[in-house]
Each structure stands twice: as C-alpha cells, then as structure tokens.
Amino acid sequence: MSKPLLAVTDLFCEREERILFDGLAFSLKQGEVMQIEGRNGSGKTTLLRILSGLSAQYEGSIEWRGESVDNVRDEFLADLLYFGHQPGVKGMLTPQENLRWYCALHPALQRSKIDEALGVVGLTGYEDVPCHSLSAGQNRRVSLARLYMNQAPLWILDEPFTAIDKKGVAAMEQLLLDHAQRGGSVILTTHHDLAAQQGVVKVNLDSF
Amino acid sequence: MVEETNIATISMSQQFSAALKRDLLLSFRRKSDLFNPLIFFLMVATLFPLGVSPEPTFLADVAPGVVWVAALLATLLSLDGMFRSDYDDGTLEQMLLSPQPLMIVCLAKTLAHWMTTGLPLTLMSPLLGVMLFLPSDAMLGLVLSLLIGTPTLSFIGAIGAALTVGLKKGGILISLLVLPLYIPVLIFGSGAVQAAVAGLPIGGYLALLGAGLALGFVLAPLATSAAVRVSVSG
Incomplete structure (x- = not known):
C-alpha cells in the first residue's frame, strides 16, 4: 500500500x-x-x-x-477543497460571479467548467440571479458546484x-x-x- | 492519477485584479456602502457653521481641520464593513484556504476600500472647501493632501478591521485601535492645507504624507493578512 x-x-x-x-x-x-x-x-x-x-x-x-x-x-x-459550515457564497453576486471568484482564488478550479457545473447542480437559468434571492439549498449548491470543477x-x-x-x-x-x-x-x-x-x-x- | 492533472497557476496580478474587481462590484451593488460615508462627510462639515459660527473668517480658519477630521471620521465609519460580510458568509475563510498569498487579496481589498471611500471623499472635498470659505488658493493643497493621506487611512484602518472582524461588536473597538494611529496623518494633512492657506510651500507636508503612504503600502497588507488569520482561527 x-x-x-x-x-x-x-x-x-x-x-x-x-x-x-x-x-x-x-x-x-x-x-x-x-x-x-x-x-x-x-x-x-x-x-x-x-x-x-x-x-x-x-x-x-x-x-x-x-x-x-x-x-x-x-x-x-x-x-485541498474545503466546503465549510457556511457555504461561502456572496449574496450580492450571481452564482457565476461567485464561482469565477473561486477560480481566481484556487488554481485547481477550472474556469471553463463553471457553466457545466452549475448545470449539474441544477442551477441552469439562475446564472444571473443574485444569490441572496436563491434558497438556502440553492446557495449551498452554488458552493458545491466547485466539486464538479476540480480534481483536488x-x-x-x-x-x-x-x-x-x-x-x-x-x-x-x-x-x-x-x-x-x-x-x-x-x-x-x-x-x-x-x-x-x-x-x-x-x-x-x-x-x- | 489525480495529482498530475490541472497544474494551472494564477499570477499575482491576475489575483489582485480579480479581488479588486470583486470588491468594487460588491460596493456598487450595495449603494449604501458607497453613499453613506459621503453623506456623513457632508453632514459633519455642515454642523460646524450651524453649531459654532457661520462667520466666513472663522470658518476659513477652521476649514482645513474640519474637512480633514470629517474625512477621517467618514473613513472610520466605513471600516467595519471591509471584512465583516466576507467573514459572516464564510468567503473570508475560503480566501485563507487559497494557495495564493493572502496579502495580495488584502492589498486589493484595501485599494477597493480607498476607491469607494477615500477617493470620492477627495473628489468631494472642494465642495466642502467652498462651503467653509476656504480660500481658492488652498483648494489644490486640500485635494492633494487628501489624495495622498486617505489611502494611508485605508491601509491603517484595514489592520484594525481585520483584527476586530471576529468580534460581534467590533465597531467601537476599531475606533479605539485606529484613531490614535490616524493622528499623524491628520496633523500633516491639515498642516498641508493650513500652509496652503498661508501661501507657504506644502511640499514638505506632502512628502511626509507620501512617506506614510509608502510605509502603509509595504507593511499594512502584511499586518492585515496576519490579523485576518488570527481573527478567522479564533
């Protein structure tokens, strides 16, 4: 081993x-x-x-x-990819903007996969809606979308x-x-x- | 193998501009952050003619100090928001977990803070100067001293904001921590304007303010990032 x-x-x-x-x-x-x-x-x-x-x-x-x-x-x-107690999603930004910021912070996240990842977590159509008007579950999904964007x-x-x-x-x-x-x-x-x-x-x- | 994929790197300048853009975007989305300090600045300066004396000679005398104190208090008012919302929603801890240096993000956040408070205050200061009968010869001195002095206020303030972000009520504590450090900036800033009123050269004052700014630029992001780490881990 x-x-x-x-x-x-x-x-x-x-x-x-x-x-x-x-x-x-x-x-x-x-x-x-x-x-x-x-x-x-x-x-x-x-x-x-x-x-x-x-x-x-x-x-x-x-x-x-x-x-x-x-x-x-x-x-x-x-x-490392860490998903914390708080989702780490900014309410004033859209899901797309939030994920773009994560890509700027973390080299392992692939920017080209943002749309695909949002689609997989079921947020297609919400790309331009500020996160504060999404539900709690949807907010966590925005952060979880990171899991589909990297291979850390x-x-x-x-x-x-x-x-x-x-x-x-x-x-x-x-x-x-x-x-x-x-x-x-x-x-x-x-x-x-x-x-x-x-x-x-x-x-x-x-x-x- | 998992480890061998995606070896993308992000340069410091890319990260800096991404952080700057993000913070500016957030301020523009939350308009109150943008306008509250400006309105506060205007209100404080209005209180003096109302409360003390509307006499032009008196106002012209106190104008340099009043404008500078008002700018300082307006900056102080906006400091608490610098890291607060990022701390509350967990985005600050994600910044700490980035393999990129946290200092770059802190520098960008400080610059964004200045661009949304110090810079508008500086641009608005001639209006206050006119309201307070500041001689027109001294306007340039007022604008220049604020232009060089207010970024220093943001740099010093960022350290205080980072240190108190973990506390429930950090607002008062920030003032107590930061105000004593603002005193030198206030002295040289209002000194520059007073010298300009008297027709004396202001180069020396501006050079001292510039030295303060250089020091803040180099040291404050280091201290700020260390303070953020302490606040988040506590």
Missing part, C-alpha cells in the same frame, strides 16, 4: 475548558472516503477546521504526504448534504464515490446515512 495521504496522530483539542478529543489518530489513504461521526458539539466542525488549517488550536501532529502540514502548507492548500486530491466537506433535496443528495454521494474511484480522498461529516457503506471509513469522535 502507498503511504497515507493524510496522517493524524495524537490530536488533542480543548474548547472552553472542555476536551473535545484527546489522542485522536487516523490516517486517510488515496481513494478513501472518511465519515466523521459524533454527537452535536462533539467537535466535528472543529476537527475539519483544524485539518484544513483554519484553526491552529490543537496539539498533536498532522502529516500531509509524510511531511508535517505546517512545512508544506502551500502544496497542501493547492490540493483531498476534499474536506462539512455537512455537505444540509438543505439539499433527496435527489441532490444521491447525486452528491455518487460524485463522492466517483471521486474516490479516481483516486481522490474525501473527509466529510454528515448526520445522513450514506447509501454506499462499502469503502467508507468511519471515525467516531465520541470514542476519543
């Missing part, structure tokens, strides 16, 4: 004097889908923010392709299925599996039961 893409050892995080997890360890290989489970407030979002580098309030080590993530920050970020080796997705309808969830799950099949890895949190149980690694934060 190849060496793990992302290896976490002995991760400790404390918030408001409450230990969220201690001694957390897992490793993610290429082509794996990992589901982080846990109660509300068990630190799922915090963990994803730590993994993506948004938060530095942790102890322990995170290694990316065998090197400490702090030393290879730029390479790591170039390989690591996707970190925080509750990607929230406010998405059933058909959309099924399409998203298929996308995640396709991505894993192509050799990409996914870390996600969701309270939704994934239809495909095979090949999904689960990490339960309650046990740490």
Whole structure:
C-alpha cells in the first residue's frame, strides 16, 4: 500500500475548558472516503477546521504526504477543497460571479467548467440571479458546484448534504464515490446515512 | 492519477485584479456602502457653521481641520464593513484556504476600500472647501493632501478591521485601535492645507504624507493578512 495521504496522530483539542478529543489518530489513504461521526458539539466542525488549517488550536501532529502540514502548507492548500459550515457564497453576486471568484482564488478550479457545473447542480437559468434571492439549498449548491470543477486530491466537506433535496443528495454521494474511484480522498461529516457503506471509513469522535 | 492533472497557476496580478474587481462590484451593488460615508462627510462639515459660527473668517480658519477630521471620521465609519460580510458568509475563510498569498487579496481589498471611500471623499472635498470659505488658493493643497493621506487611512484602518472582524461588536473597538494611529496623518494633512492657506510651500507636508503612504503600502497588507488569520482561527 502507498503511504497515507493524510496522517493524524495524537490530536488533542480543548474548547472552553472542555476536551473535545484527546489522542485522536487516523490516517486517510488515496481513494478513501472518511465519515466523521459524533454527537452535536462533539467537535466535528472543529476537527475539519483544524485539518484544513483554519484553526491552529490543537496539539498533536498532522502529516500531509509524510511531511508535517505546517512545512508544506502551500502544496497542501493547492490540493485541498474545503466546503465549510457556511457555504461561502456572496449574496450580492450571481452564482457565476461567485464561482469565477473561486477560480481566481484556487488554481485547481477550472474556469471553463463553471457553466457545466452549475448545470449539474441544477442551477441552469439562475446564472444571473443574485444569490441572496436563491434558497438556502440553492446557495449551498452554488458552493458545491466547485466539486464538479476540480480534481483536488483531498476534499474536506462539512455537512455537505444540509438543505439539499433527496435527489441532490444521491447525486452528491455518487460524485463522492466517483471521486474516490479516481483516486481522490474525501473527509466529510454528515448526520445522513450514506447509501454506499462499502469503502467508507468511519471515525467516531465520541470514542476519543 | 489525480495529482498530475490541472497544474494551472494564477499570477499575482491576475489575483489582485480579480479581488479588486470583486470588491468594487460588491460596493456598487450595495449603494449604501458607497453613499453613506459621503453623506456623513457632508453632514459633519455642515454642523460646524450651524453649531459654532457661520462667520466666513472663522470658518476659513477652521476649514482645513474640519474637512480633514470629517474625512477621517467618514473613513472610520466605513471600516467595519471591509471584512465583516466576507467573514459572516464564510468567503473570508475560503480566501485563507487559497494557495495564493493572502496579502495580495488584502492589498486589493484595501485599494477597493480607498476607491469607494477615500477617493470620492477627495473628489468631494472642494465642495466642502467652498462651503467653509476656504480660500481658492488652498483648494489644490486640500485635494492633494487628501489624495495622498486617505489611502494611508485605508491601509491603517484595514489592520484594525481585520483584527476586530471576529468580534460581534467590533465597531467601537476599531475606533479605539485606529484613531490614535490616524493622528499623524491628520496633523500633516491639515498642516498641508493650513500652509496652503498661508501661501507657504506644502511640499514638505506632502512628502511626509507620501512617506506614510509608502510605509502603509509595504507593511499594512502584511499586518492585515496576519490579523485576518488570527481573527478567522479564533
């Protein structure tokens, strides 16, 4: 087996004097889908923010392709797509403008695929509507459209299925599996039961 | 293999212009952001003739200071919005996760802030000068000092805005952080206009304002991006 893409050892995080997890360890290989489970407030979002580098309030080590993530920050970020708690969509801009901005931020996103991606997530016809007049689910779809525009080796997705309808969830799950099949890895949190149980690694934060 | 695809790169200038365009577009879509500081600027300057004295000689005396203080307060008023909405909707954290340097985005955001507040204030200042009976010889000095001074206000203000964006009520704290740093700009800015009123050369004042601007241009984006990181990770 190849060496793990992302290896976490002995991760400790404390918030408001409450230990969220201690001694957390897992490793993610290429082509794996990992589901982080846990109660509300068990630190799922915090963990994803730590993994993506948004938060530095942790102890322990995170290694990316065998090197400490702090030393290879730029390479790591170039390989990462993060879908956060907030969709990261500007209400004053149209879906197209939002995605164009993402393309300017991230070299891995392909500008030529914007229209196609918006079509796949079901936003054809809404290209010129400012996002504040779209529904919550549609706003999240704008941000999720990024998943159809890139092949970044690591996707970190925080509750990607929230406010998405059933058909959309099924399409998203298929996308995640396709991505894993192509050799990409996914870390996600969701309270939704994934239809495909095979090949999904689960990490339960309650046990740490 | 996944890693070997899409090795596209974005040059710094492309990223800078994309960020500038985005922020300008956002300001033009939200017209209140554009006009509030200008109206505030006009109102503050109107209060002096009403509240103190409408005497032309008195007004001409205080005009340099009044216009500069009004411009400074109008800038201060607009600072909180600089990173606030990006923080609230999560687009700011996405900027942090870009492999491109955050400094470039901060520089572009600061420039966009100046273009939508400092620049219009500068262009409107002769109107206020006329209202306050500023001698016409001093108009050029007023416009030039604001043209060089207001970008510095945006640069310093960006640091304060970035530091307070993570707080629920950052508005007051920004003023406390930023106002003391604005004092040198105010002194040299209004000094330049006073010198122009007295018919003295203003080159020295403008050079000092320019030095401040150069310093702000080089150092402020660094400090701003570091402050944004602190605010988002907290």
